[in-house]
Amino acid sequence: MKAANKQLLQQVYAEISRGNVQPLLDSLADDVEWTIIGSTALSGTSRGKQEVIDKPLKPLRARLADGPVVFEPERFIAEGEYVVMQAQGRATARSGKPYNNTYCIVCRIVDGKVKQMIDYVDTELITSALGA
Numbered sequence: 001m002k003a004a005n006k007q008l009l010q011q012v013y014a015e016i017s018r019g020n021v022q023p024l025l026d027s028l029a030d031d032v033e034w035t036i037i038g039s040t041a042l043s044g045t046s047r048g049k050q051e052v053i054d055k056p057l058k059p060l061r062a063r064l065a066d067g068p069v070v071f072e073p074e075r076f077i078a079e080g081e082y083v084v085m086q087a088q089g090r091a092t093a094r095s096g097k098p099y100n101n102t103y104c105i106v107c108r109i110v111d112g113k114v115k116q117m118i119d120y121v122d123t124e125l126i127t128s129a130l131g132a
Helices: 002-017 022-027 049-063 123-130
Strands: 028-036 045-047 068-079 082-090 100-111 113-121
Touching: 002 068, 002 082, 002 100, 022 028, 028 049, 028 100, 045 049, 068 113
Parallel strands: 028 113
Antiparallel strands: 028 045, 068 082, 082 100, 100 113
């Protein structure tokens, strides 16, 4: 199970980096909870697949110039239902500012579906680069 969960997260972020968000959406449980830490406009907890799309994903995409956040994973750590990914991300904001964030994402995967995600990121960078 640990290996399958780790592989799922690896594949999802590899596809996101190519601009394909569909594998992420397909992997989300209907009752997923996704939290972005801090007090930015993108921060907070979204509950349910549609709220995840509407609250963090669409507003983030709207603040980025053409192209996705390209993730460069440093490590994946799996234990039980949890997979942790440490990564660097590179993108450009619509303002032209670089949006190169550091990520630590804690993901709970149950029966092949993402039930919970917590994004630990540089929130100051979200505000300064994305105006969020």
